[in-house]
Amino acid sequence: MKRFLTACFLFLSMLGSAHAATDAALTRDVNAFLDGWHQDAANTRMSYFDKIAKDGVYIGTDRTEVWTRDEFRKWSKPYFDARKAWTFKATKRNVYASADKSLIWFDEQLHTENLGPCVASGVIRKTRTGFEIVHYQLAVAVPNDVVEQVTGIIAEHEKKAKK
Template sequence: MKKTLLACILFIFSLGALAQPSDPASPDVRLINAFVDEWHDDAAHARPAYFDKMAKNGVYIGTDKTELWNRDAFKEWAKPYFAKGAAWSFKAIRRNVYMSADKKFIWFDELLDTRMGVCQASGVMRRTAKGFEIAHYQLSIAVPNPVADKVTRTIKEFEAAPAAK
């Protein structure tokens, strides 16, 4: 029992060490930031490379509760936006990058300047022989705490309306 407890404690401490953001000046983090910034820029300019940067089995979760897609379904959904020559424009205000010890798995969180106001997102990437790929991305609208009750009430009212069903 003591060995199990000790192993659990060591495991928890090792997770804490993993949760520290990587040095923003490190070459790896600069490459990761450039990759994610380019991914966002691909969307802003409706470049098909946007979807190429996602893993084949990648997942994108948008701000609406119905927006959960695999890469190919997301690409299909986004066709009308990309056909216009410009889709959505996200600019990072801040990004924290984390990596596994072998640097093959990367996760990040970011604050974004968007047409919806400030959004938050998190992503998971992996390093492959061909470079990086985004395996999972989740976008959310950052709701300030002082207005959260009002936003929650608005959502509940909307969802209670017959048209929302």
């Protein structure tokens, strides 16, 4: 009986390890996909937009920037045509997945060349052909110590815009 219980324990331990390896593999694949997506923008490759689902949404830093994939492609076209898009480099990323791993969500901290530190979160759908971004939201990371100053500047800007 002791051997049977030991064998069962070992078997269950191996199953737990296989599950962990699958999660590590998924995280590695998601990281490679997202890093490649960011590199596509940095190198102004139009394949950047192909990684966003047809029904995908991109939310930028301005509250007016809520775009479908095709709207975002149209807005971005002058930057890509001029070969001067944006460069985002993830410095930290957390990846999560549904039990069946068909839906993945993540958050990331980004180093950017023109916006300073940013944070983003998103949702990825796993399809038969790979991953596609369904939702991405970018935000400038404002340190708590300066939030009042920043929100004051925004309030002043909005007052002027209303005039």
